Amino acid sequence: MKTLCLVFYTHQPIVLKNYRFYEIGTNSTYFSEMHNYANIEKLVKKKYRPLNAVLTKIFQEYGSKFKVSFSFSGVTLDLLEYAAPEVICDLKKLNEFGPIEFLSETYSHSVLSKKCHHEFMQQTIKQKDKVLQLFGQIPKAFMNNYGYPIKFLSNTLPQMGFKVVLQFKELQANPESQPTVQHYVTDTEVFHVLQSKKRILQPFIKASKKIDTDAFLQWVLSLPEDNEIVCLALDYLELAAQSDQDVQILEFIEELPEKAAALDINFSSPSELIHNSRQNHIKKNLISLETGQELESNxxxxxxxxxxxxxxxxxxxxxxxxxxxxxxxxxxxxxxxxxxxxxxxxxxxxxxxxxxxxxxxxxxxxxxxxxxxxxxxxxxxxxxxQNFQNPLRPVKRQQPISSSEIFNTLF
Structure with missing residues (x-):
């Protein structure tokens, strides 16, 4: 039986303000409230809320038969929490409606995390905590959309409780007939890699910028028997911006559940796919450790x-x-x-x-x-x-950061 794994992901970095030399030592507000707010507001209006509205409608009609996953960097969640709390509310409601899975990733697309395991672990833990705080979920799968080498991840993620990673970079040559490949990395604790091709939908885009849902699903059915899973990982930035020049992905998503159900095609989340028996086994020592080269290229x-x-x-x-x-x-x-x-x-x-x-x-x-x-x-x-000299003196505690504070006091 064929299965679709639908994942929406995004990373929205924070923009620096124009910080002058004379401000050093007197002003520790580094980020532009105007630019960051404007960026998020634009994305919310054209990307986040339209998709959330479509997904809400789907869950109301199909319930647990439909499944979808999200991956947000911690930076993105911070910006949404400050500038667009309505999006966080939408996601919480979706989480209550149906089977939603939130994936983990690093807090930012951190350059240092590619050379330092400690930095990688700290950022991943903080993002994981952020997801738990906002949505009450502990992520089980890791979204590798920043291109960390799998050998690097296989040495780190199992220690943190992750059993599956979703990524675009190939571990081994991936034949054109295989849009999504599952690998089981041996010589580790249980660790699975879901390797997906980007732009799977490209061949099905019509001249009218609409996606041919029927042709896509027939292609899924026509895949060889050992290709049971097709993972659609879509960046929020690729979603339709309500313009004639944009591919109408939202319309495709809206049509997908009904047409997939008619063809007996199921939906699954990344962490559920580890139970699939059709997996390629690959030894960890056969995977190259390219962390240094990755860092140098960036x-x-x-x-x-x-x-x-x-x-x-x-x-x-x-x-x-x-x-x-x-x-x-x-x-x-x-x-x-x-x-x-x-x-x-x-x-x-x-x-x-x-x-x-x-x-x-x-x-x-x-x-x-x-x-x-x-x-x-x-x-x-x-x-x-002072505490050593006066052990009875009460210790001053760090106050938690509140999302209701003025923008730059958050940072």
């Missing part, structure tokens, strides 16, 4: 290398602060998206090169952030000394 010029070295040098001090606010800011600042803005433009004067301007801005932010870290460490040391 950090390619002197500006990026310098920023990465500064971030790397702060790592131990940040965690020694034991300050939730500083750690969360630390997650945001090492996002790959920010480093991508440091890609130099060829043939452009330094004064006009946007990468140089982003670099100066980033350095100013990191200078102030470094000072905050040092001040927090000194304050912690002083408090520890």
């Amino acid at each position: 950090v390619s010029n002197d500006l990026q290398i310098e920023i990465l070295e500064i971030l790397d040098g702060l790592k131990d001090k940040v965690y020694a602060c034991n300050n939730e606010k500083i750690i969360k800011t630390w997650f945001y600042l090492q996002d790959q998206w920010l480093l991508n803005h440091l890609n130099l433009e060829d043939g452009v004067d330094a004064e006009k090169n946007q990468a140089i301007q982003h670099y100066i801005n980033f350095r100013n932010v990191l200078q102030d952030f470094s000072q905050r870290v040092e001040q927090t460490l000194a304050q912690n040391k002083q408090e520890l000394k």
Whole structure:
């Protein structure tokens, strides 16, 4: 019997404000409220809420026969919680309606997490906690949409309770006839890899920008017997923006349950697929560990290398602060998206090169952030000394971060 695994994922990084040199030491608000709010508002109007409305309608009609999964970075959840709490409410209602699975990933698309297991684990744990806090679920599957090498993940995720990872990068040559392949990684605790091709729907897009649902489902049925699963992992950014130029994915999603049911095609979540018997077995020692190469491909010029070295040098001090606010800011600042803005433009004067301007801005932010870290460490040391001298003195507790606070006080 054929099975569809439908996953929606997205990562929305936080935009830095234009942070001037003279603000260092006097202003620790690094992020642009206007740009971040505008970005989320646009996505909510054109992507998130239209999809949530379609999914709500489907669950009201089909109940548990329909299944869908979501993967949000922690950064995205923070932005939604602040700028669009109605989306969080929608997702909570969907969670009550039917079988929803929330996947885990790192808190941001952290550059350092590709070279440091500790950083990877800290970010994944924090995102996992965020999902539990908002939706009452403990994620069982990991969404590898940032391209972590599987050998890296297979050494880490089983220790954290994950048994399945969904990813796009191939472990082994994937024949064209196999849109989705399941691997069982031996020589580990129970660890499964769901390897899916991107843009599975591309051949079924008509000239009218509509997706031919019937043709897609007939193609699913025509797959060889050992291809029981087709995973559709769709980025929210690919959803229809109510424009004639956009592919109408929402209409496709709305038609899918009824037409799939008529053809006896089921729906499943990633964590349920580990019980499927048709899996390729692959030994962990046959998977190349490409973490170093992955990092080098993402950090390619002197500006990026310098920023990465500064971030790397702060790592131990940040965690020694034991300050939730500083750690969360630390997650945001090492996002790959920010480093991508440091890609130099060829043939452009330094004064006009946007990468140089982003670099100066980033350095100013990191200078102030470094000072905050040092001040927090000194304050912690002083408090520890005072507590040692007066053990009966009550310990000052960190206050939890509230989503109702003004934007930059969150960070």
